[in-house]
Amino acid sequence: MTSTTPIRIALVDDQKLFRGGLRMILSDNENFNVVFEAGNGKQFFERLAFEPVDVVILDVEMPIMDGIETLKLIKEKYPEVHVIMLTMHDNDRLINHLMQEGASGFLLKDENPEVVRTAVERVAQEGIYFRDYVSKALLKGGRQKSDSASYGGPEITERERQVLCLICQEFTSKEIAEKLFISARTVEGHRRSLQDKTGSRNIVGLVLYAVKNGIV
Structure with a gap:
């Protein structure tokens, strides 16, 4: 029995099977509490109004209200909520844009389950989590802007x-x-x-x- 307060998590992805897989991965840790799931940003905000969370695992590509629009609104209205973005695409420009918009982390959808659990813990405790491809994307973008x-x-x-x-x-x-x-x-x-x-x-x-x- 842990004495710490569980990390409250929301899963936002339009694929029910993928959300179910994430829930199973996170349920192995007693310090995690998946508060709710949503299929798009609009559903997420409807639930968030009544069920606060600490960390959101948010898909980039969704119908009705996608992850980028959802991220911007989260940072505007709920800046204390940490957001881990999910995508199938390892794209430097996308990674830089999402981090500029306030994402606390970025994960590809084929990550190892342990990486996902580590990401949630790091983001909740430290406010940020990088994979190697995120660091490379940020450094590449930074070099282009600073011009050494x-x-x-x-x-x-x-x-x-x-x-x-x-x-x-x-x-x-x-x-x-x-x-x-x-x-x-x-x-x-x-x-x-x-x-x-x-x-x-x-x-x-x-x-x-x-x-x-x-x-x-």
């Missing part, structure tokens, strides 16, 4: 830069603390300072800032 120009933003200390680089490499606060021989609370302090300096609302924004400005 020297960094000219607010002053970032060497320790903050170390923390930022490790965040961009998917390390959790606890793991960063262990690597830098500091406390997790100190890591959180550096992260808040970085967000304040860069004007980033969350970790996703912080990572995008780092990539665009050539810090990583």
